[in-house]
Amino acid sequence: MESTIVKDSVVIKSRDFNAYFGTNHVVKNVNIDIPRNQVVAVMGPSGCGKTTYLRCINRMHELIPGASSRGEMKINDEDIYEMHPIFVRLKIGMVFQRPNPFPNLSIYDNVIAGYKLNGIKLARTERDRIVEHSLTRVALWNEVKDSLNKKGSFLSGGQQQRLCIARAVAMEPEVLLFDEPTSALDPISTSTVEELFHELKTNYTLIIVTHNMQQAARVSDRTAFFYLGELVEYDETKTMFTNPKDNRTQNYITGRFS
Amino acid sequence: MAQIETELQLLKVEVTYMYTLVRSQLSNARLAFVNFDKDLAREVTQKEKRVNATELKIDRDCENIFALFCPVAIDLRFLLAVLKINSNLERIGDIADGIAKYVIKADGPFKKELLEVSRILQMYDESVVILDDTQNAFEQEDTILARGVFKKDEFLDNINLGATGILDKYLKDHPEDTLQALWILSIIRRLERVGDQSKNIAEEIIFYLEAKVLKHNKKH
Numbered sequence: 258m259e260s261t262i263v264k265d266s267v268v269i270k271s272r273d274f275n276a277y278f279g280t281n282h283v284v285k286n287v288n289i290d291i292p293r294n295q296v297v298a299v300m301g302p303s304g305c306g307k308t309t310y311l312r313c314i315n316r317m318h319e320l321i322p323g324a325s326s327r328g329e330m331k332i333n334d335e336d337i338y339e340m341h342p343i344f345v346r347l348k349i350g351m352v353f354q355r356p357n358p359f360p361n362l363s364i365y366d367n368v369i370a371g372y373k374l375n376g377i378k379l380a381r382t383e384r385d386r387i388v389e390h391s392l393t394r395v396a397l398w399n400e401v402k403d404s405l406n407k408k409g410s411f412l413s414g415g416q417q418q419r420l421c422i423a424r425a426v427a428m429e430p431e432v433l434l435f436d437e438p439t440s441a442l443d444p445i446s447t448s449t450v451e452e453l454f455h456e457l458k459t460n461y462t463l464i465i466v467t468h469n470m471q472q473a474a475r476v477s478d479r480t481a482f483f484y485l486g487e488l489v490e491y492d493e494t495k496t497m498f499t500n501p502k503d504n505r506t507q508n509y510i511t512g513r514f515s
Numbered sequence: 516m517a518q519i520e521t522e523l524q525l526l527k528v529e530v531t532y533m534y535t536l537v538r539s540q541l542s543n544a545r546l547a548f549v550n551f552d553k554d555l556a557r558e559v560t561q562k563e564k565r566v567n568a569t570e571l572k573i574d575r576d577c578e579n580i581f582a583l584f585c586p587v588a589i590d591l592r593f594l595l596a597v598l599k600i601n602s603n604l605e606r607i608g609d610i611a612d613g614i615a616k617y618v619i620k621a622d623g624p625f626k627k628e629l630l631e632v633s634r635i636l637q638m639y640d641e642s643v644v645i646l647d648d649t650q651n652a653f654e655q656e657d658t659i660l661a662r663g664v665f666k667k668d669e670f671l672d673n674i675n676l677g678a679t680g681i682l683d684k685y686l687k688d689h690p691e692d693t694l695q696a697l698w699i700l701s702i703i704r705r706l707e708r709v710g711d712q713s714k715n716i717a718e719e720i721i722f723y724l725e726a727k728v729l730k731h732n733k734k735h
Contacts, residue, residue, distance in 0.1 A: 471585050498587040500726035510587045512517040 268293045268432055268462045269314060274328035276309050276318055283309045285486040286328070291432075296454055296463040298473035298494065301483035302514060307466050310483065311434050314464065315349040316342045332432065343375065350425030354437040356417030358409030358424070365405040367420055368392060371428040391427040394460075395419040395453055415446020422453065426461070433457065435465040439472065451476050470510055474498045482506045519584040523593060526576055527654075530597055530604075533569045534650045537604045540566060540611035541646065541709070545639050547615055548702070551624035559615035566608035573601045589723070596723035600653065603712040603719075607646065610705045610712075617698050625695055632685050633699050635706070638674045641667060642709040649716040658724050664717035671710035678703045 269291035276284035284306040291297050299307045312318040313326050316337060330337045337345050358367045368388045372379055379387070388405065392398040397419045404411070409420055418438060425433055439447040454463055454476045467473050473480050474494060481491040482505070490497065490506045501507045508514050540559055547556035577598050580586060586594055630636055645667045652661035682696045718729045 470587070474587065499591060501588050507588045511590050512519060 266293045267291065268332060269464070270329070270331045270334070272329035272331075274310075274313065274326065274330055276306070276313050276326045277324065278309075278321070279323040283486050284313065284326075287488045289481060289488060289491055291462060291464060292479070293431075293462050294458050294460075295478040296458050296465065296476055298477035298480045299464060299466045299483065300468070300470060300473050300480060300509075301489075302509065303468075305483040306486040307481075307483045308436055311436055311464060311466050314432070314434055315351055316345050317351070347371075347375075347428055348430050349432045349434060350428060350430040351434040351436070352418070352421050352425055352438050355441045356414055356421050358412075358417050358420050360408065360410045362409060363406045364392075364401050364409050364412070364420060367409045368423050368427050370424055387427050391423040392420075394426050394457070395423045396449065396456075397423060413446070415442050415449055418442060418446065418450060419453065422450075422457075426457070430461065432462045432464065435463065435467075437466055437468060440468065447472075470498075482509060484509070519580070519586060519590060522576075522580050522584065523590060526573070526580065526594075526597060529569070529573050529576065530600060531650070531654060533566070533573060533601060533604050534646075534653070536562070536566050536569060537608045537611070538643070538646060538650070540608050541643055544611040544614040544618075545636075545643070547618045548625070548639075549630075549636065551618065551621070553619055556615040556618035560612055560619070563608060563612040566605060566612075570601055570605040570608075573597065577601075592723045592726060596719040599719045600649075600716050603715045607709055607712050610709055613705055614702055617702060621695075621698060625699065626692060629685065629689075629692055629695055629699060632681055633678060633696075633703065634674050634681075635699055635703055638671055638703060638706050641670055642706045642713070645671070645710055645713040649713050649720065652717065652720050656720075656724055658721050661717040661720040664713055668710040668714045671707050675703055675707035 267290040269289075271287050271289045274284060274287045275282065287310060299311060301307045309318055313330060314337070318324050318326060319342075326338070332340075332345075332348055337349075358364075359370055362370060365388050366373070368391050369379070369384055372384075372387075389398060389402075392401060397416060400416060401407075401412070401420075409417060412420060418441075422433070422438075439450050442450065451472065454465070457463060458478075465473070465477065477494045479492065480494045480497040482489045482497070482501075482503075484505050490501060490503045492502070497506065498510060501510065505514075540562060543555055543559050543562075546552060547559060577594050580594060584590075645664055648660055648664050648667065651657065652664070678700055682700055686693055686696055715730075721727055721729055
């Protein structure tokens with residue numbers, strides 16, 4: 258697919274990007290521009306390379322033995338693969354499918370875990386400010402402000418996932434990656450997290466891998482459809498869900514994929 | 516086959532049934548009008564209830580598919596088109612009903628000379644052809660046939676436009692036929708609406724198949 262150039266400022270830019278597991282070519286020549294302060298949904302059938310592509314954005318793919326990548330992946334025109342991985346992950350936070358707060362840490366410590374693990378020392382007042390600010394951003398502050406010293410695992414599934422988002426937000430990244438962030442949540446928690454996406458995009462750029470097409474339609478500004486490692490189509494979500502250009506996209510979103 | 520495909524196919528069958536009903540209403544209203552058959556005209560007015568019930572059934576089925584299957588892309592366009600096609604067909608059913616009511620109210624058969632000079636039968640036949648074209652275009656997913664409707668509708672528009680002058684001239688020689696001429700003019704106006712409704716349907720078929728919006732666009 259030809260690259261889609263977006264006139265707004267681009268945060269993440271991939272050019273001829275490829276990823277491999279050993280000799281298995283799982284992401285093929287992906288060209289994509291992710292515009293700033295937008296929500297981009299990445300969808301496609303299992304094994305299409307969408308999660309691998311997501312993990313390549315913050316260099317988590319290379320942590321897997323035998324995994325490699327080739328091509329250009331840039332954040333604000335800086336080559337992600339020439340930056341220090343820790344610095345990359347400061348700029349690009351990630352939230353996973355299952356809520357994974359540190360079970361032994363309190364809610365408070367979970368939020369500032371990124372600072373602690375990176376050895377960044379902060380004054381108490383600054384820590385307090387970050388915790389309150391991050392929990393407020395994910396609409397969790399009012400629910401947990403009186404129990405900040407309780408363990409993160411004390412919270413419900415939906416709250417735990419918002420805590421994980423708060424943990425990512427606390428580092429003030431530019432981009433937040435979400436790998437099926439609501440697939441383990443009930444519909445009410447899912448709805449809360451989806452509402453959060455709309456609010457988060459005023460400050461961050463969100464890239465969400467989802468199997469749930471209705472979720473992609475509800476929350477994203479643009480949608481990318483991956484199939485067999487290729488980026489088949491990338492367009493405004495409204496267009497993708499009303500008039501997709503490629504038959505493979507149409508077959509997938511209308512449930513006619515064999 | 517995905518369940519939504521089955522549901523959409525069933526819906527298509529229902530729309531085809533609606534077409535058959537409306538087509539039969541329009542043809543029977545023509546027969547009643549030409550043969551001055553008040554019994555047949557009454558049958559048309561009775562069957563109007565069935566057209567209305569079918570319209571409601573199709574609306575309800577669309578609503579259910581929207582709610583249960585969250586259709587997108589061509590499925591979404593198909594459903595949106597069906598909702599509008601359904602409503603246009605129901606209006607054509609109303610037009611047939613209206614024509615049948617004129618027949619019921621009229622005192623005697625319409626004069627042959629008046630029928631000929633007004634070109635109303637030509638217009639009637641063409642409006643049925645246009646309706647058939649939209650049905651075929653819908654069933655066969657044929658946008659070329661759908662586009663042909665726009666040209667044919669112009670034929671109806673021309674007869675409609677000329678009707679007032681023609682009847683005015685006719686009435687100067689046959690003032691005793693004033694009432695009949697007024698009925699004829701009313702029916703001509705209604706047939707012109709059949710053309711418009713069919714044109715709307717053709718636009719919906721093109722929207723559904725090609726994702727192009729032709730509404731309010733003169734260049735078809």
